[in-house]
Amino acid sequence: MELRRPLPVLPCPACGVIAVPQVSTGTGPHSLKATCGSCGRFIKWLPRTLAQPRWKETHRMVASVNRVVLLGTIGKYGIEVRYV
Numbered sequence: 001m002e003l004r005r006p007l008p009v010l011p012c013p014a015c016g017v018i019a020v021p022q023v024s025t026g027t028g029p030h031s032l033k034a035t036c037g038s039c040g041r042f043i044k045w046l047p048r049t050l051a052q053p054r055w056k057e058t059h060r061m062v063a064s065v066n067r068v069v070l071l072g073t074i075g076k077y078g079i080e081v082r083y084v
Helices: none
Strands: 023-024 031-037 042-046
Touching: none
Parallel strands: none
Antiparallel strands: 023 031, 031 042
């Protein structure tokens, strides 16, 4: 998994090792989680913006104008809908 920026050094609350954590996929509403490299325990949830690919930063969709023309009549029995 390629991250947008490097992670800071974090201390593990379980074993006390201070190192860069390993990143793995999260569960439920969380997208990423940081785990200790030595003991494998959970450290903290990471924001989703860390995992977004770099191409999304530079390739944005160009705004365009869409036009829809609706024509119709109200008939004797109300609105009639026809598809062409």
